[in-house]
Amino acid sequence: MHGPARPEATQHVTTRMRYEGVAVAVPVTQPYVRYSVRSAHWFIAEVLSKLLKTTGLRKEQIDGLCVSGFLLAPDTAVGLTQNLGVSPRWLDHIPMGGACGVVALRRAARAVQAGDAEIVACIAGDTNHVDSFRQTLGSFSQFARDAVYPYGSGGPNASFAFLTDYYMRTTGARREDFGKLCVAQRTNALPNPVALFRKPLSLQDYLDARPIAEPLHLFDCVMPCAGGEGFLVMSEDRARSMGLRYAQLLGSIERHNAFPEDPIQMRGGWAMDKDDLYDQAGVGPGDMDFVEVYDDYPVITAMQLEDLGFCAKSAAPQFIRENTFTCDGSLPLNTSGGQLSVGQAGAAGGYLGLVEALRQLTDQPLGAPVPSARLGLVSGFGMINYDRGLCSGAVVLARSAA
């Protein structure tokens, strides 16, 4: 058991509709590379192509499309329809960075339930040219351009250094605690053929790494890269008729700009909405067989464990010391290696955990399997607009009964 079991369901004034009858299927990954001369459009097209090849579907049968990609600009999902030669009757573009996978699934599931689309392809892809990451940083947001980037131009390293410094000081977290997460994720990545980092990492390696932005050192930071991720959302009937293995969506939440009065981010929107999530899902954090959290830096992993109820607020350091996070551990976490070991392919980083969760729940992991995985939690976090990440979300996924 990790944290409390499912809390008693509280009666909301308006009860949210459940995601009955929705199937989440066909996890695909366009393998990651450090740099690519291809465009974000190409990575998204490759993912779509893989979705079609895997299922035998024709392009015309996919009537819903939801995409994310930082480097699609100046294009959006609209331009992509012509680019890919598709004519969906339902289209969405989700510019929410690390929360885009969770949010895409929420949106697509409702579209399928409502009959607005039969099969929705959810795809995130990004490229990484030699200088594109720097160029993205300088124009990431108006606030970043005006009030962050001119201060040392450290990008997300600097932003997360602030959060980590504050978190360590107020909770007593040590570098060893974050190191334990990073080392476990590296262990999870070793058998994953698409992970960019497949060299074993020891805690000593972690501690000895060069500083990047105090208190962050090299292995606290994700590596920007190119790649793509995707999956399909459709009705369970449809999935069964196609003979697809799928997962069910038990519950979901999203929140933006949570707790704006906090002087510095110590919690995300999950802390506002986790009861809603578990009420809808009918399960609690202690029921999870594995967790996929957004992990561009380990401090945000710690915050998600707290805010999603795996331990009390500020107790993540102790929780980390008492648990193990490899696929065979007490709480398997970021079971494909997470972004810290696989790489951060732009917006696809917001899909990585979700696609891996689908793989675990449909018995097709790229790396090590989580033994008898039936329930998984996926959490997203995105968009450091100024001093904090604004988007948060989470879903609970379950192995299908069939």
Next chain:
Amino acid sequence: MTEPLRRPKRKNPVLATRLSVLPPWQRSRVALGLTAAAAEGRFALQRCADCGTVQYPPRENCHRCLGDQLPWCEVDGGGELISQTTLLHSHDLFFRERVPWRLGMVKLDCGPVVVVHLHADVGAPATRLRVGARLDRAGMGVLVGFPEQDVPNMADDRQLREMTCDPRFRKVLVTDGKTAVGQALVRALVAAGADRIWVGHSEPWKMLPGFAELAAIPQVTLVPLDVTNALSVREMGGEIGARVDILINNAEYHRAHGIASRHGTEVARAEMDVNYFGLLRLAQEFGPVMRARVADGQSSATAWVNLLSIFALSNFPAHGTFSASKAAAFSLAQCLRAEMRPAGLRVMNVFPGPLDDEWNQLLPPPKLAPEALAKAVVAALRDGVEDVYPGDVAQEWITRYRENPKVLERELAAG
């Protein structure tokens, strides 16, 4: 504690002079309010006229009540350092060449949370500090976290020096040493620790008071310089241009009267020749070489100071042609600033009210003492500001001018 700055060693002539790069300078239009205030040495943030909320980063509506009247108001910089980092890696060339670079996140007493360049003498979080605004090397307003109380050698902080133009251990050219202002400037620069001061003088047959004493100061080297003579300016540019870190152009021709009370154009022509064309000649000979030396070690080229006049903003009819020449010089100085900014060389415009000298004899007090003007120039260099309005008259004029330039025009016409 910040180590006091040491006199730099002589430059190694074998090594390449490092080229100037700037910190990121792109800003949204609304964010330039921070720069506008910092250019005068003020720390101002947007304050909602409807609900009083102070907000940052800048935007066009109040995040609390959505009001759109958000004047930039001076705010108290007191706050608490809630988090810090020291960058060892940067995506930008300017900072990459300058890491480690210390940054802080500050909760201001007046409300917002701000990211700041953090002075080395500020303690670890959570500690009190005060935030101020400075212009960075790109000439853009940025926030700096300072120790709450002044500490020794504060101005010598390595990061802060990237934003200021402190004359300490720097080489300065003062273009006219014969005037009271020129002499006061030289004395103030010596007191501020300038390494060497070239003092220009034209018309060598004129022996004016104070000049002989000036020549006796060890840091001073007298150089012949006539800003109305293109050859003279070119020769001096060739001789010392590559060593000047701060150029202060105080050469000035000033006579009273407007249009009707003095017939002919000779005086107006002489005013333009010194006040406008003199600046143009200097800028053409010294500008390019100074621009090339902005990243030249600790004592790099850093600033160009123009002694203008508050009369440059709105014509003072009793000194009408002089006002016109200063308005022309002001306009040219804006051009010079635009051309120097991409290299990181600060162009500073000083707008004094009437000086207490012979050409303002008939004006009533208060009049600005040359020593006060010199002090203001040195202070502006230390703070790295861009626009200076020294003294009570200049302060009153700029306030009136900003309130309503048309009203000021009528007031000045009334005498």
